[in-house]
Structures are given as structure tokens and as C-alpha cells.
Amino acid sequence: MTPTRKLMLQLSGIAIVLLMWEIAGRIMGENLLAAPSIVAVTYVELLLDGEMLIELLNSLRQMILGFGAACLVGMPLGALMGRSRLIDALVHPWISMIVVTSVAALVPIFMMLFGTGFEFRVAIVFVATIGYVVLTAYHGARGIDPKILDVARSFGTGRIDTYRKVILPALFPYLITGARLGLVHAIRAMVVAEMFVIVGYGGLIFQTGLDLSTAPILGYLVTIMVVSIGANVALQRVGDRVAPWYAARMAR
Amino acid sequence: MQGAGAAEAHPESGAARAASPGVRLLGNPYLLYPLSFALGLVVWEIIASQLPEVVFAAPSAVLTHIWEATLSGVPPSLFAASIQHMIVGLLLALAVAIPLGFLMGRNDTAFQMFDPVVNAIFSIPSVAFVPFLIIWFGIFFEARVALVFVMCVFDILVTVAAGARNIEPKVMDAARSFGARGRLMFFRVMMPASLPFLMTALRIGTVRAVNAMITAELFFATVNLGEYMEDASAVFDAPAMLAVVFLLALFGLACQEGIKFLEGRLLPWHVRGAR
Structure with missing residues (x-):
């Protein structure tokens, strides 16, 4: 398939969905589903008003802290689990448990522990993210080709050098994948927590929903979508930059 | 695709881990999983004892x-x-x-x-x-x-x-x-x-x-x-x-x-x- 044809198909797919949305919006009315033409107008107003972007930046700052902490703790832990069977067996069941635990169910407990402020949101994002970061790093560390470790050993590479020059580069694409996956869950957790206590960006979405005005909500959803996709692409770019030798192998 | 399944997407990578005999003894899942469960509960108990009971x-x-x-x-x-x-x-x-x-x-x-x-x-x-x-x-x-x-x-x-x-x-x-x-x-x-x-x-x-x-x-x-x-x-x-x-x-x-x-x-x- 030629790139032009691919692009045409992608654009026509987006156009079809927008058209269906427009028709549905016209039929259902603005109280049930605002049509994209209305959302576009409202969106400009939201951008000019500035409240949306301020709330978004505030929320994202706290999310980034929780996400960063999860990466800092989760990546080494996952790598250790991948290389040591003992640590794996001890930690894995609990990591699996954290991954399946619903963020929404944790929110009331974390509210009692941390209140509803800064620590609360950082902690929720941390817990929601860390499982995915750990598991991806773990699969990466487990899958390191024993051949390359043997080669390193037969050249007399020391422990630290093996870690720095062999394991880390081999693990790198998995760390990036883990970070991308974790980021999706970090944003999800941020919205869940904020909608629950009605603060920040998620609170904005929830509050607007109570006013039965669908156009601004859709505007907020578009913004969070752009942020999520943008952050993902950015992480991918960073990955390609820092470890170009893996870009081809980890096509996705 | 940024799927929720990506973390589980590399299941075939297990063969790579070499196990020495001592580790194999420790690697017995029937021994380790209860141990992991018990250890986790102990850690949880210790954390909880530091916090007021109405909170955690x-x-x-x-x-x-x-x-x-x-x-x-x-x-x-x-x-x-x-x-x-x-x-x-x-x-x-x-x-x-x-x-x-x-x-x-x-x-x-x-x-x-x-x-x-x-x-x-x-x-x-x-x-x-x-x-x-x-x-x-x-x-x-x-x-x-x-x-x-x-x-x-x-x-x-x-x-x-x-x-x-x-x-x-x-x-x-x-x-x-x-x-x-x-x-x-x-x-x-x-x-x-x-x-x-x-x-x-x-x-x-x-x-x-x-x-x-x-x-x-x-x-x-x-x-x-x-x-x-x-x-x-x-x-x-x-x-x-x-x-x-x-x-x-x-x-x-x-x-x-x-x-x-x-x-x-x-x-x-x-x-x-x-x-």
C-alpha cells in the first residue's frame, strides 16, 4: 500500500467518524451530544478562557511526579525480578495484585491516608502506574539473550560493566515501552482520582457534566486525548533517539 | 497500538534465565508463593502498625x-x-x-x-x-x-x-x-x-x-x-x-x-x- 493511499484512507476514516458524529449530534441535540461543529466553536472559547489549560497543567504536574516516581522504583525492580528468580517469586504475586486492583476502589482508602491534596494524587498515580512499568521491565530482563551475556562473560566483562554495557542497552526498549504503557495508566488514574474528589482537570469534567452541557465536556476530552497521544509520541521519539539500534526491532 | 496487553505480550521469553542448583531449590513455587504471601502480609502488618487504625x-x-x-x-x-x-x-x-x-x-x-x-x-x-x-x-x-x-x-x-x-x-x-x-x-x-x-x-x-x-x-x-x-x-x-x-x-x-x-x-x- 502506498503512503498516499494509506494517508487518504486514514483521513477518510476520520472524516467518516466526524460526519457520523455530526449527524448524531444534530439528531440528539446539544443536551445529549454536541456535534463537532459546535464543539469546535466551544473549544476556541475554552482555549481563550484559559481555565482548562491552567487546570490541565496543574494536574499534569502532579501526574508527572507520580509517574516519574513509579518509573524510578519500578524499572530497577522489574529488571531485578527478571534476573533473579527469588526476587521474582517474592514480588511477582503482589505486583500482579496491584495491576488487577481497580484504581477507583483505592481512591476512598487513599483519601483517608493522604487527604485529597497533592500527596493523594501523586500516590494514586504511582500505584496505578508502577505495576505496568515493573512487568514490562521484567519481561525485558527475562528475555535478554543468554548468548550475549555469555559473550560478555567470555571477554571477561565484570559485573558492573555487564550491567552497564550489556543488560541496560538490551533492556532499554522495554523501559521505553513500559514508560509509554505506564503513562496511559497514569493519565487514566489521574482522571479517576480527580473526578472522584472533584478537583483539577477531572473535577472540571465531572462538574461540567452536572451542568448538562456536552460541548465543553467533549472539548475537555479532546484535550486529554491530545495530551495522551502527544506524550506517547514524545516518549517514542526519545526512545528512538537514545537507542536507535532497537528502533527497527521494537516496531511497536 | 498502546494496548493494555503489551505488558503481557512477551510470554515466550522465559527460557533465558539460567538457574543454579541453589536457586532451583529456592525456586520451588510451592515453597515460594506461600512465602511471598506471608512476607507481604508481614510488611503490610508492620506498615499498618505505624499508622492509626482509622486510616489504614x-x-x-x-x-x-x-x-x-x-x-x-x-x-x-x-x-x-x-x-x-x-x-x-x-x-x-x-x-x-x-x-x-x-x-x-x-x-x-x-x-x-x-x-x-x-x-x-x-x-x-x-x-x-x-x-x-x-x-x-x-x-x-x-x-x-x-x-x-x-x-x-x-x-x-x-x-x-x-x-x-x-x-x-x-x-x-x-x-x-x-x-x-x-x-x-x-x-x-x-x-x-x-x-x-x-x-x-x-x-x-x-x-x-x-x-x-x-x-x-x-x-x-x-x-x-x-x-x-x-x-x-x-x-x-x-x-x-x-x-x-x-x-x-x-x-x-x-x-x-x-x-x-x-x-x-x-x-x-x-x-x-x-x-
Whole structure:
């Protein structure tokens, strides 16, 4: 398939969905589903008003802290689990448990522990993210080709050098994948927590929903979508930059 | 595709780990998993003993609560009520996402057309749709089913589409060159080739649905387990709240491991890396 044809198909797919949305919006009315033409107008107003972007930046700052902490703790832990069977067996069941635990169910407990402020949101994002970061790093560390470790050993590479020059580069694409996956869950957790206590960006979405005005909500959803996709692409770019030798192998 | 399944996507990488004899002794899962469980509980108990009890409960208190509450019969009946909207939502999501996933996976035109749109919607946190679901479906059973549907439909769709797209062309070509076509092709070649990723999609979807089940009960009218948690939080009953979360996590794990077990039983040719 030629790139032009691919692009045409992608654009026509987006156009079809927008058209269906427009028709549905016209039929259902603005109280049930605002049509994209209305959302576009409202969106400009939201951008000019500035409240949306301020709330978004505030929320994202706290999310980034929780996400960063999860990466800092989760990546080494996952790598250790991948290389040591003992640590794996001890930690894995609990990591699996954290991954399946619903963020929404944790929110009331974390509210009692941390209140509803800064620590609360950082902690929720941390817990929601860390499982995915750990598991991806773990699969990466487990899958390191024993051949390359043997080669390193037969050249007399020391422990630290093996870690720095062999394991880390081999693990790198998995760390990036883990970070991308974790980021999706970090944003999800941020919205869940904020909608629950009605603060920040998620609170904005929830509050607007109570006013039965669908156009601004859709505007907020578009913004969070752009942020999520943008952050993902950015992480991918960073990955390609820092470890170009893996870009081809980890096509996705 | 930024799927929820990506963390589970490299199951075949297990062979790489060398085990020395001493480690093998320690690597006995029948010894280690109870040990892990016990150690985790001890750590939890120590953390809890440092915090006031109204804020965070020790595992002993949580287990006592579970034991007493189960004897009274309340949590089992709440679970039974909660599972209803989870199952309806999950079945609806499977019914919609599997055909669409196959369409996108096997038809390149459809894939190119809808992949960007699906990824765009997938990147919106599902809970953000709650205001819409309230406007459209109210705050009771229908809304809960709708949230479960929304939360798992895209995960299933993305997994099925990726799986259907990656069915080995070699397999299909070989079957075709032996004259397989039509119904034979579908039932004897496509179906067995699809079952592994369908099971993966089912597993991911079910875990999401368990997650959505409690989310829905907390975000709409609080009922069943959600109400139980709300009531407990109103009187600062930390053991009761943690008990619900703990039971839900166990339930999610049980669903996940149960489907993995089924996978091994039903699809012996699709060998996964030993855990």
C-alpha cells in the first residue's frame, strides 16, 4: 500500500467518524451530544478562557511526579525480578495484585491516608502506574539473550560493566515501552482520582457534566486525548533517539 | 497500538534465565508463593502498625473482618449483585469488539481507515465518559453496564485487531495450497489460529471488567460493593474498606489466572513460556 493511499484512507476514516458524529449530534441535540461543529466553536472559547489549560497543567504536574516516581522504583525492580528468580517469586504475586486492583476502589482508602491534596494524587498515580512499568521491565530482563551475556562473560566483562554495557542497552526498549504503557495508566488514574474528589482537570469534567452541557465536556476530552497521544509520541521519539539500534526491532 | 496487553505480550521469553542448583531449590513455587504471601502480609502488618487504625488497617484486622462479614453472608450476596452488570457489559463488549476486531485485522483498508480513530478514542480515559453515560443512561443498572462496556470494549478491540492482523500468512498460504477454502478454511485454519489472541482478549477484557464493575458502583449511584465501601468510609471503618479492595483484587487475579489455566488446557499447541 502506498503512503498516499494509506494517508487518504486514514483521513477518510476520520472524516467518516466526524460526519457520523455530526449527524448524531444534530439528531440528539446539544443536551445529549454536541456535534463537532459546535464543539469546535466551544473549544476556541475554552482555549481563550484559559481555565482548562491552567487546570490541565496543574494536574499534569502532579501526574508527572507520580509517574516519574513509579518509573524510578519500578524499572530497577522489574529488571531485578527478571534476573533473579527469588526476587521474582517474592514480588511477582503482589505486583500482579496491584495491576488487577481497580484504581477507583483505592481512591476512598487513599483519601483517608493522604487527604485529597497533592500527596493523594501523586500516590494514586504511582500505584496505578508502577505495576505496568515493573512487568514490562521484567519481561525485558527475562528475555535478554543468554548468548550475549555469555559473550560478555567470555571477554571477561565484570559485573558492573555487564550491567552497564550489556543488560541496560538490551533492556532499554522495554523501559521505553513500559514508560509509554505506564503513562496511559497514569493519565487514566489521574482522571479517576480527580473526578472522584472533584478537583483539577477531572473535577472540571465531572462538574461540567452536572451542568448538562456536552460541548465543553467533549472539548475537555479532546484535550486529554491530545495530551495522551502527544506524550506517547514524545516518549517514542526519545526512545528512538537514545537507542536507535532497537528502533527497527521494537516496531511497536 | 498502546494496548493494555503489551505488558503481557512477551510470554515466550522465559527460557533465558539460567538457574543454579541453589536457586532451583529456592525456586520451588510451592515453597515460594506461600512465602511471598506471608512476607507481604508481614510488611503490610508492620506498615499498618505505624499508622492509626482509622486510616489504614492491618491484614489481621482485614482478614478478621472478611471472616466475620462472610459468616453474616453480606459480601457474597453483594458480589453476586455486582457481577451482574459486569457480565452483561463484558458480553456486550465481546459481541461488538470481536467482529469489529476481525474486520480491522483481516481487511487492510478497514484497518488503515479506523486504526487512528480507535487509537484516539482509546487514549481517552474511559472514566471521563461518565458524565455522558449519566446523561444518556441515568445512574442505575444501565449506566453501570454502559461503563463496563466502554471500559473494556477498546481493550478487546485493539487486542483482537492486532492478533487477527498477525495471523501467520504462511499458515493461511499452506492451507490454501492444499485446497482449503470457505468453511473449511474458517473452521480448521482461521479459528485455531485465532483462539490464542481471542483468549488473550478475553483475559484482558475480563480484568478490565472487574475493574469497571467497582468503578461503576462508586461513580454512579453507589450500590452493592460500592455502597459497602462508601458506608465504611463514612464511619472510618478502614478494615471494611480494605477488605473490599482485597477481595476485588483476589477476584480479578482469580479471573485472570483462571483464563490463563483454560488457555493452557484448551490450546496446548499454543505453548506459553513456563512461569
